[in-house]
Structures are given as C-alpha cells and as structure tokens.
Amino acid sequence: xxxxxxxxxxxxxxxxxxxxxxxxxxxxxxxxxxxxxxxxxxxxxxxxxxxxxxxxxxxxxxxxxxxxxxxxxxxxxxxxxxxxxxxxxxxxxxxxxxxxxxxxxxxxxxxxxxxxxxxxxxxxxxxxxxxxxxxxxxxxxxxxxxxxxxxxxxxxxxxxxxxxxxxxxxxxxxxxxxxxxxxxxxxxxxxxxxxxxxxxxxxxxxxxxxx
Numbered sequence: 337x338x339x340x341x342x343x344x345x346x347x348x349x350x351x352x353x354x355x356x357x358x359x360x361x362x363x364x365x366x367x368x369x370x371x372x373x374x375x376x377x378x379x380x381x382x383x384x385x386x387x388x389x390x391x392x393x394x395x396x397x398x399x400x401x402x403x404x405x406x407x408x409x410x411x412x413x414x415x416x417x418x419x420x421x422x423x424x425x426x427x428x429x430x431x432x433x434x435x436x437x438x439x440x441x442x443x444x445x446x447x448x449x450x451x452x453x454x455x456x457x458x459x460x461x462x463x464x465x466x467x468x469x470x471x472x473x474x475x476x477x478x479x480x481x482x483x484x485x486x487x488x489x490x491x492x493x494x495x496x497x498x499x500x501x502x503x504x505x506x507x508x509x510x511x512x513x514x515x516x517x518x519x520x521x522x523x524x525x526x527x528x529x530x531x532x533x534x535x536x537x538x539x540x541x542x543x544x545x546x547x
Contacts, residue, residue, distance in 0.1 A: 363506030365513060365542055369497070372458070372544035374438055376449045381434075381441045385425050388437040389417040395440050407432050449546045454494035459545035460517060461485045467535040468522075479537065484521060492516035510536050 362370065374381075382388045389403070393414075396403045400418070404411040407429055416422040425433060463483045496512045504512075518534035519525060 363509070364539060365506060365509040366500060368542045369500050369509075369544050370439070372546050373446050373449055374441075376546055377442050377445055379442065381438045385417050385423055385430070385433060386420040388433045389414060391437055392433070392440070393418060406436065450497050452547050453490065453497060455490045456547055457487050457490045458493045458547070459485060459487050460513060461541075461543040461545060462513070462517075462536075463540040464542070465537040466514075466517075467537055469533045469535075470529070470531050481538075484517060486517060486521045488516040488520045489525075492519060510539075513542070 382391050392403055392406075393399065396406060400414045401411050404414045407414065409429055413422065417425070461484070463481070465479050465481045467479045492512070492515070496509065496516065499508055499512055514534045514536045518532060522534055523529045523532055
C-alpha cells in the first residue's frame with residue numbers, strides 16, 4: 337500500500353553547487369548579546385517549520401530558491417515546508433531556520449532596544465578571571481575570579497553593539513567588554529587606577545541585560 341502522508345516526506349539536501357558557505361559560529365559574547373535583545377521581543381518568534389519558512393520568504397530576496405541556498409536544502413523542500421507537507425526538519429535545518437527567523441524578528445523592537453542601550457547603557461553580568469596590568473611603574477595586580485553585575489556607559493554599549501553588528505569576532509568583543517568593565521567598575525570612569533588595563537580570561541558565563 338502506498339503511503340500518501342506527505343508529512344513523512346524526507347528533506348532533500350541542496351545540490352553541492354547551490355550551497356552557501358556556512359555562517360561563522362557565534363561565540364559566547366555574540367550569543368549573549370543576541371539573547372539579551374531577543375528577551376525584549378513583545379511577540380513570540382514563529383515556532384513551527386511552516387511558520388518560520390513563510391516568514392523568511394517574506395524577508396529573503398529571491399524566493400524559495402534563495403532561501404533553499406541559505407538553509408542548505410533543495411528548493412522543493414522549502415516549497416514543501418511552506419505548504420506544511422514536511423513538518424519535521426533535520427536537526428541542522430531546524431536550528432538554521434529558528435536562528436534565521438529570530439535574527440530577523442521584530443526589527444523595530446531590536447532597533448529601539450539598541451538605541452536605548454547606546455543612550456543609557458546596558459548591564460553586563462559576568463563570571464570570569466580578570467587579568468590586570470598597569471602603565472604605572474611597579475604596579476601589578478594578580479588575576480582573580482570575580483562575579484560582576486555592572487552597568488556600563490551608553491558609549492561603551494554602543495561600541496559593543498556596533499562591533500556585533502559588523503560581525504566582529506569573539507576576541508574583539510572580549511576586548512570591548514573588558515574595556516567597558518574597566519571604565520565603569522575598575523577605574524570608576526577614570527577617577528582611579530589610572531592606566532589600568534583589564535583582560536578577560538576563562539569566562540564561565542556572560543549575559544547582557546537591556547532596559
């Protein structure tokens with residue numbers, strides 16, 4: 337007996353020539369920045385494969401063919417997701433669709449959150465080993481593990497967010513976060529510990545909290 341249940345059809349991979357280069361994986365800080373912004377969404381992100389594909393088709397230029405390349409599946413598979421005849425993507429496709437949808441969801445909310453952070457700052461909650469050095473002769477400070485929950489300035493937040501937006505790598509974000517915390521916590525805006533340089537080592541966790 338022939339199975340006519342199209343929901344059981346198998347996802348078809350894209351031809352090798354059609355595939356796009358995989359996106360660069362996000363590091364801990366990039367993920368934390370994205371997570372913090374998504375926490376401000378006022379409506380839930382589409383959750384099913386059909387909802388996600390239909391949403392993305394409204395955002396991606398080039399229709400089903402372009403989205404198929406983006407996701408690494410065949411154009412036929414994208415069309416079936418949009419119709420709901422395939423409902424269960426492979427794990428890697430499911431993750432790609434969910435991430436792509438969330439990245440583009442409620443852009444007006446995301447923009448407002450970023451603008452507010454660039455004005456009022458944001459809160460960094462982090463546990464890591466901080467390293468210290470100073471330009472002052474003879475000044476030393478041993479590395480130490482700290483848990484901080486500190487609001488950094490709007491200027492520092494704007495610099496961190498601009499770097500994230502431009503695709504900065506994790507080491508660049510480490511440096512910017514370290515500089516922001518040095519300014520707001522360790523030197524109190526330059527009023528103490530003149531010349532202190534701060535580095536981050538062995539980060540256990542990091543969260544960015546937006547107003």
